[in-house]
Amino acid sequence: MTTAAQMRGRTALVTGASGGIGRAIAEQLGDHGADVVLVGRNEAALEEAAATVRARGGTSRTIALDLADPAAPRKLVEQVGEVELLVNNAGVAPGGPMVDADADAADLRGMLDLNVAALTELTALLLPAMVARGHGSVLNLASVAGYMPAPGLAAYAASKTYVLALSRALWTEVRGTGVRVVSVSPGATRTAMNPRGTRTADQVATTALAALAGTAPAVIDGRANAILGRLFEALPARVAGPLAGWAMARFG
Ligand SMILES: NC(=O)c1ccc[n+]([C@@H]2O[C@H](COP(=O)([O-])OP(=O)(O)OC[C@H]3O[C@@H](n4cnc5c(N)ncnc54)[C@H](OP(=O)(O)O)[C@@H]3O)[C@@H](O)[C@H]2O)c1
Numbered sequence: 001m002t003t004a005a006q007m008r009g010r011t012a013l014v015t016g017a018s019g020g021i022g023r024a025i026a027e028q029l030g031d032h033g034a035d036v037v038l039v040g041r042n043e044a045a046l047e048e049a050a051a052t053v054r055a056r057g058g059t060s061r062t063i064a065l066d067l068a069d070p071a072a073p074r075k076l077v078e079q080v081g082e083v084e085l086l087v088n089n090a091g092v093a094p095g096g097p098m099v100d101a102d103a104d105a106a107d108l109r110g111m112l113d114l115n116v117a118a119l120t121e122l123t124a125l126l127l128p129a130m131v132a133r134g135h136g137s138v139l140n141l142a143s144v145a146g147y148m149p150a151p152g153l154a155a156y157a158a159s160k161t162y163v164l165a166l167s168r169a170l171w172t173e174v175r176g177t178g179v180r181v182v183s184v185s186p187g188a189t190r191t192a193m194n195p196r197g198t199r200t201a202d203q204v205a206t207t208a209l210a211a212l213a214g215t216a217p218a219v220i221d222g223r224a225n226a227i228l229g230r231l232f233e234a235l236p237a238r239v240a241g242p243l244a245g246w247a248m249a250r251f252g
Helices: 018-029 045-054 072-082 107-135 154-173 203-211 223-234 237-251
Strands: 011-015 037-041 057-064 085-090 136-141 180-186 216-219
Touching: 011 018, 011 107, 018 037, 018 045, 018 057, 018 085, 018 154, 018 203, 037 045, 037 216, 045 057, 045 136, 057 072, 057 237, 072 107, 085 107, 085 154, 107 136, 107 154, 107 180, 136 154, 136 203, 180 203, 216 223
Parallel strands: 011 037, 011 085, 037 057, 085 136, 136 180, 180 216
Antiparallel strands: none
């Protein structure tokens, strides 16, 4: 495992670092003197975040890339070289009931390309070298939605259930190698993705980086979210679905 405190001078690759939770994680890694590679599509926003990383004590580079492009993960890894910490954070959440005839199927494909395919490929490309070195960490951003059947956000929630399942299995694969894989699940967090969120990106970033020093395969940000996530895992689907629909309409 490599914790945030051990990141001085070492490379952290943070996807979706141009805003929201990814930017907050990149900036907090700056506090630890990390060499942060910030990835996203918006070059100007990436540069702004990278400047903050440097102002806080780290070094930084930006790579503007559409990670939903199937060729992007390999290109990115070739450009970056050795990575000590991979933060798979970039994600999108196209919403709306899939039963609606005007639901955009192409948007859902793009979401899977990013939330599932790019995250999986980046992990598969970087994890073997970490294991060979005997140190490194992978931090995967999942969601409390991944613990529940989420009507109106069905495919997004399912993509996050995938992230949880993948991370749990990889946590087991890397046991005893010196490498750590952990998923961190935010609940509603105030960012461009969710302006109604109650937690802040900084709070989630703190939870995420603290999770690197722990041993659990999955961490949920915030006490109320943790209770919600565990509750939904325990409930039968016929109860969990309608209850999740109500909770999401009420709390975002
Ligand atoms: N906010 C919440 O309530 C919440 C709750 C649970 C889980 N999460 C998860 O937390 C993570 C971060 O979410 P957030 O709230 O911080 O969202 P956000 O503010 O919308 O930021 C999303 C980040 O992903 C990047 N991104 C989007 N599409 C991309 C693409 N095709 N290629 C490369 N980068 C791309 C964006 O950068 P560009 O636009 O520059 O590409 C941006 O930096 C996501 O995985 C999300 O699912 C969020």
